[in-house]
Every structure is written in C-alpha cells, then in structure tokens.
Amino acid sequence: MSTTTAPTEAADGEIGRARLRKEDRRLLTGRTRWTDSLTLPGMVHLSLLRSPVAHARLTNIDTGAAKQAPGVVGVWTGADLPEQGQMPTAWTVSEDMLTPPFFPVSVGAVKHVGDIIAVVAATSKEEADDAVELIDVDYEDLPVVTDPVAALADGAPLVHPELGTNVCATWGLDSGALGTGGSAAEAIRAAEADPDQVVIRRTLRQNRITPAYIEPRSIVVDPTAEQVTLWSATQVPHIVRLLMAMTQPVAEHELRVIAPDVGGGFGGKLQFTREEALVLLIAQRLQLPCKYTESRSESMQSSHHARDQVQELTLAARRDGTITALEVKLTADMGAYLGILTAGIPLLGGFMFNGIYKIPAYNFHCTDVFTNKTMTDAYRGAGKPEATFGIERMLDELAVELDLDPVEVRRRNWIKREEFPYATVAGLTYDSADYDQATDRALELFGYDELRAEQQRRQSSGDPVRLGIGVCTFVELSGLAPSRVLGGLNYGSGGWEHASIRMLPTGKVEVVAGTTPHGQGHATAFAQIVSDELGVPFEDITLITGDTGMSHKGMDTYGSRSLVVGGMAIVGAARKVVEKAKPIAAHILEADVADIDYHRGKFSVRGTQSSVTISEIALGTWLAHDLPDGLEPNLDSDNTFDPENFSFASGPHLAAVEVDTQPGQVTLRDYVCVQDVGVLVNPLIVNGQVHGGLAQGIGQALYEDIHYTEDGQLTTGTFADYLVPAAPDVPRFRTDTTVTESTTNTLGVKAVGETGTTAAPPAIVNAVLDALRPLGVRDITMPCTPVNVWTAIQQAAQQGQE
C-alpha cells in the first residue's frame, strides 16, 4: 500500500535498519495471549445490564428472577455495592472544575445509553447474558441533552442536576498574559480597523468518533493468591494499578496488573475503566476468578469516544498573508462522565492551535460541557488533531480570502529552519524542523503544479468529477511529558518513564520497560536501541513489559511517548550497565579505569590490542570469583528518565481527491506526506505507523461519525453503521521523510504514531472544499460522506440562486 522513496542509507548499527518486527512471527500466526483467552479454575463470567435510555432515574430494580436463573452466582446493583469507590479523574484542569458522581455501577440514575445498571455473575457467559434479560428496571425518564452548545443554554436539561450546571470547567490561555505574545483581542480589534488586514471568522465542527480497536476490552481478576491479579486489555497497567488502589477497596501492594497481548488501543485503552473496577469488586466478593469481555456493541456504547468539539475561530492577517492574531473558542463535549483525562484533552489542543506558524497574538478559551452521551477521552492525537484541523482549515480560508496559493500562505507564516529552537506563542519551545525542505520535497513527489493544471482543465470543461487538492502542514507535540510541565497543568502524574536492563550470564539481555505495546513494535525498536548501546546482537535481546509484577515502574503507553521518553529511559539504563562494567573490565584487563575505552560491547585499553566483551564481563560478574574489592556482583541497571522538553514531529501532507458531484462521492486519488520524525530507529515501523494513522485520519474525514438522536439513542452502534475504512478504501500512500534530529533527546527522535490521524483530516477536508469552491461551497460537515457532500452542493446551488 505504500511506496517510499526515501533513500535507505546503509545503517552503521541497528538504529536505522528496516527490520521486520520480531513480535510478528508470533502475533501473525496466532500464538497470542489475549485476556479473553485466559481460563482459570473455578472462574465465573460477568455480564452487565446497560441502560437503554440516555437519562433516567432508576426507581426500582428487580433482580429476583435473575438471581434464580440457571447458573447464576450473584446479581448486584449499585446499591448492593457500598464498597465501590468514585471513579477517578487524573486531570483537574481548573479550580472550578466540577466532577460528577461516577461509580463502577450506577447508583440511582443513568446518564447515557450504555451506562451500567447491574452486574450478573454466572458459571458461563451464556447464562450470565440470559440472566441479564431477566432484570426488571423501572425507569423514570429525565430530560436529555446531547448537543454541547445546546447544553450551555439557559434552561437546558441538566446532566447532573446536583452540579447545577452543564459546564464542567473552563480554561484559557492568553499570550498577552503569558508574555509569549500580544493580546489577541487587541490585535483583532486593530485588524478590523485596518484596511490592510482581513479578519476571518469560522465555526468548525469536529465529529465525534471512537477509537475502534479490534480486540474488545477484556478483564480477568484472580483473587486467590497473595496479590490479587488483574489481567486487562489495557494500554496502562501501571496507571490502572495505582488508580484502582487509590479509589477501590484494594491496596497497591496487594494488586498486580498484567496487560498481556493487547490488540490495538489508540487511546481507547488509555483508561481506568468501571469494568476493571467492578470485576475486581465481584471477584473479591465471590473469592473466585472472574472474567468480563465486552461485546462490540458494548464497546461502541461505553468505551470512551473522542473529539466532538465546536471550534469558533478568528484569524487576523495582513493582506500579504502574514497572520497577526488567532483566537480560539472551544466548546468541548465531555459526555456524561469524566474519565482519567477527559477534561484535559481539549487543553492539549490549546498548545497546538498555532501550528507551525509565527503568530504574534493568541488566545485560547475552552468550555468543557456535560451531555447525555458516552464520555470522551484520548484518541490517537488527543486534542492535537482537533487543533491541527482548526488552524489548517483556517489557513486555507485565509488563502481563499486573499487569493493566494494555500502552500504559499503557509510558507509566508511558518517558522524558518534557522529560527529553531523556537518559542511559540502558546508557550512551548519547538526543537527542530525544516518546513521548506520537507514541503518542497512533498510538492515535487505529489506533482503539485501538474495537478493544479488538471484541476483547471476539469473545471473549464465542466467535468462533473472535480479535482481537489488539500494541504496540511502539521506539527505534533510528542513525548508526554516533562513532569514539571504536567505539574504546571495540574495533571495528576509525572511524565517520566522507567526501564531496567538485566545482563544475563550467557550474554543475553532482558529489557524491562515501563511502556507496554499494543501494536507499536516495541520489542523490535527497543532491541535495536539496546543492540547499539551494548553491542549485543539484536536476536539476543528480549523485552519484558506490561506486568506490574515484572516491570514494577512505568507510566505506560500514550501520547507518542514510548520511544521519545521510554526509549531514552532504556538508553540511560544501558549506559549505567556500561558504567558498572567498566571497573570490572579494567580489573580483567589489569588497567586503570580511566584508560578503558568502550564501543558497542567492547571494552579496550586505550592504545593497546587488549579487550574484553560485555558478554564475558556478564559471565564473570555472575561467577563473581574475581571481582574488584567491594564491587557488587551485578551489572543490572535501572533508569528513570524525565524529559526536559517535548519533541515536535512535523511535515506536509498533500491529498488529491476526486469529487463526483452527482452522487457526492469523494475518492482519495493520491496522498503524499513527507514527515520529519527525527532519527528513524526503524523505517519500516515508522511507515507502518504512518499508514495506520493515515487510515484512521481518513476515517474521521470521510467515514466515521458517532451519531446520537436527540433523545440520546446511539444510532451508530455497530460496524455496519459506524464505518471504518478498510484496505480497499485507502489509496496507495506515498511517503517520504526528512530528518532534523530532535535536540531534546540524545536519540534525536520525535513521535510518529499520532501524525497520520493529526494531519489527514484537514488535508482531506481542505481538498474536498478545494474541489467544490467553484460550485459555491464554503464549508462542509465532517465526515465528508456522500450525503454530506451532496447536501453542501445543493445548499450552495440554492444560495447561488437567491
């Protein structure tokens, strides 16, 4: 599905080699360990009764018949579980933030379709499912609000009446107050009075989508040992353990959490879920192993959704295209509850709305709003795709307003190579990039000028199939996160990462990492890094991860942090191993430590031929027969790395779409991106990440839409209604890379996992609009489905006649 034109330079070491993923032999041949595959002696199965209505008081729940059903071991409602604790949120974004009651099993009321009402435990899953149907609930319907803007109106139904408002929190950032720029309000007022400036106002909508991982969430809890063990299909075993211990009746030292093979996450499994908590509660009550695996329907209803923002944007610029101010007013839909990062996701975007541009004045204001829908939270990009969509759509609007080429208007505003490191108006410092080089390369690959000529020809001939060209020059904050920065945002944890290296007596290496994979290729990329550090063959390195019993310390996997932060933790651990080995090498070589040189696994005495390998030292250390006096016989090393800054991936994405105006069908004809993700540890994995991200970005732009009726019913509850693109729906991607090394980590790496989902939606929507503007279309609803495209064309035609 891809052609990569990047010259693959012969790599000196392992870093830079396009190695096949070592985990794939196992994963692709089905030799896997999914949570749902676990069966323990005496295990019982849980099924959940979920709310069929969006908002109701539970006036009576009759579990009598269910309790009598065959195989049933127990039935519990929220009232039956007084030990359950409030589900936590890890990010209190502001002092005025309101946190609604949120328990593993709802107590007294339900707030969205899919909300949990009762739990059934039975000896088989089938019996549990059957018994759920026997629970009789009396619902007293309450008024429903599903639109976040409507939820702000006076007299709107309240999702949580006890809070007295649907506003969860407000948060703002102003470059004038921050000292990073001027006042946006003043700059916009000045622009409005200035005939040499334009002021553009647009309201854009980010559609609600769902991460749509393929492996459903699954949980097994075994309470029959010294530590309770919880297996979960999660991205965040360490966070689950901590938050479970902080909120539910189990102590941290009594709980072990294991994420075995996990089949996709994309942020959808960056959550401490009520299902995890309730399986633990029931296992404790029954003192039996318990399993719960969600159905796809439950996943669509209750696993957190994402995006769902209304963006009111104001951009001021001089007529030569130079931007003078940007103002962003967001209304962000939280859904009914707060997950661990729900309230903070829009804030992450607040730091990225300025994009790659030199904007002298910036204001960001966000209102987080409750609605009777499933809660939102992180999804691949988390706040940043929303921001990139906003600014990149506005750059195209500016180009149209000023009759400039969309690439040219960007070029006039973006940060130049020599201006890095660059302190942005949002208060971040970008590490490195060369937007000119990357964009020139992309334009050449794309055949930009030829496509523009074809576009003109088609328009002149009245071809009903229009050609559109879309541009997005994105930047992506990655490597969550410097702990002090998180502290400044009142985020509930640090941003460091931990790793250990175990030198085995046979010279093999175990890498223990705090980040845990669910498709990223950690086992391969980390082995490449360690191989270069320790001079141990790639094949001799294995990865241990995803188990708080074996990998006791970690911040887990999200926010493009595994390589940028986790990789650096591993480098640090490896270097500590080398430092520990040095005095032993000196002892063996009968030389002074100061005279020992080290390169890729070999210790040598400067100026001589005598040397010893790290494998020999590993065996010698294990034997411990002849070590320097007082030296601990141990090369194993731990390292915790806290980044000083983020790294920033970037690059131009160019989309060519054909829009058949009669049925309103968008066909993606070509897609080119030239990304700067810093040093490539494994170009094959980088390309895979780009492809997957692009497919999901294309999904948001053209297919995916979580839709609720006004009374809060989810109409996109299956993959027949919620369309995700499959292989035939995406074009042959043409990708390339430019490399400017990150200056914020010694590997020189930047993020890659979230880049495609961030850049593709604005590139594609810009392309669709580019195709349709000659027909008078000025905006379009995302996703650009046939009916939405056709409707936009019809409305434009009607307005043209009026």
Place this chain on the structure above:
Amino acid sequence: MRPVAFDYIRPDSVEEAWQALADDDDATVLGGGQSLIPVLRFRLAAPTTLVDLGAIEALKQIREDGEDLVIGAMATHHAVAHDPLVRAHASVLAQAAASVADPQIRYRGTVGGALAHADPAGDIAPAALALDATVEITGPDGTRTVPARDFFEDYFTTDLQPGELLSALRVPKHTGWGMHYEKFSPAAQSWAIVAVAAAVRTEDGTVAEARLGMANMGAVPLRAPAAEQALAGRPTHGPATGEAAARAGEDTDPPSDLGGTPEYRRHLAGVLAGRAVQTACGAAGAVEG
C-alpha cells in the same frame, strides 16, 4: 453478544426440513447464516430451533430448465457470481452477487437466505426484480411460485408462510439483453445507500424494453415504472436514456438514515439508474453488433 439457546437440526432432505419446521412453530431456517446469526446475536429473534439447509445438496444446484435458470436457494453468492450459466444469461445477478459484502461472506451467504431475509438494502433482490424472476416456495402442501416483485411485503417480511421453504429463484434467460448493477456504497464493504439493477433489451439502437430493480428505496426492493416507461423507445446512445432513467426515484418513499435523506436517495436513484442503463445499453449494443 450471544444468542438465546436453540436446538439445531441439519436435515438431509427437503422433506426432513419440512418435518423439522412442522415440529416446532418457533423454528427458523438457517441458510448461510450471514444475516440470521447477527440477528440472533443481537437477540432480535429467539427461535427455539434452527433448521440448517446446508446438507441438502439439491438446494445448491444452479441448472437450466428450458427458457429459465433455476438457482437453488442454497447456492452461495460466490457460486452465483462465478456460474457460467448465470453469467451468460443473467449477468446482472452474477454482478450483484459478486458485490455482496466481502469474499468471506460471499462464500457462506446464500441467494435464498438473502431473499428470505428481505433486507431492502440487499443486493440480490434488485437483480431478481430486473430479471422478472420468480421465487419457488415449497411446503408439505406442494410447490408454489411467486413473482419476485410480489414476494416482498415489508421490511424483513415476505410472502413465505410458516412451514414453507424458499427452494429456488427461477430466472428467465435474458440472452442478448444488456445488464448492469450500479451499487453505491460509502465504503467498500458496507451496505448500499442505493443500488440499481438494470436489464435492457435493445432493437436497432433504441431501447425496446427496460427493467430497473432498486435496493434501499423503500420498505421493499422496488421496480421503477416511471423510468422504465420513459426509457422505452429512447435511443441507446446519447443523453436520452440518462434523462429517462433519472425518473427512477419518482413516487418512492425511501428511508432516512445516516447514509442519506429521502431526498438524497431519490436523487441518487436517478443518477445510478442513468449510469446502470447507459452501461447496460452499451453491453446490449455490443451483443446487437
């Protein structure tokens, strides 16, 4: 989700299948299971017995019978799509069968199952309507035939009576006709928003007879009488057929969902009918020489 428990019977003959259906008023027939199993898993239905027709070889045959093709109810979409007789004499049916979902589903899903399930968005029925096919229904009291256009009564509801089996689709050979199936789906493996099957007989460069079958334009698969009448006598080349076919959406009451508003579907039916007829005319012209 999991289905409610049921008994499972896999008879070897049609007679045994009748008996199984007679033995349990709440029995349901299992064809390829590509529609029924999801229905059971969502617990939208809870039959107490499934009567699996998969072991009855006679129901899988595709054969000639005089001027007709007889397509056994248990012929899979894959088999129909690749059958030389169907491709030669009823190519639009082969084309429709080849467009169903994805290869895995086409290997299991059956023509009879699709017709009996009667999803108005299904692909087989529009082709059957355009080909003026009849549905063969057998029961203990004998065999009866129903024109495909009368077989569908409402959403997921047909003329099939309790105890009866849909045994075959009987398709008149349309040798020399031009045909085309124009399916419009938002993603490669999704249901059609609208689909149009066209069958056209041409004489001396004009349309002598045209039939259009449409999916997802109402509660049941529909013909398009206004467009069909308007097409008769039009020259096969040029814009005339497209203009006539654009009337395909007239007098329809299509559903409203995320795939499209009724207004959009009526528009789309016209666009697709135009394209289907033009391609069909081209194919017929090629035969006519």
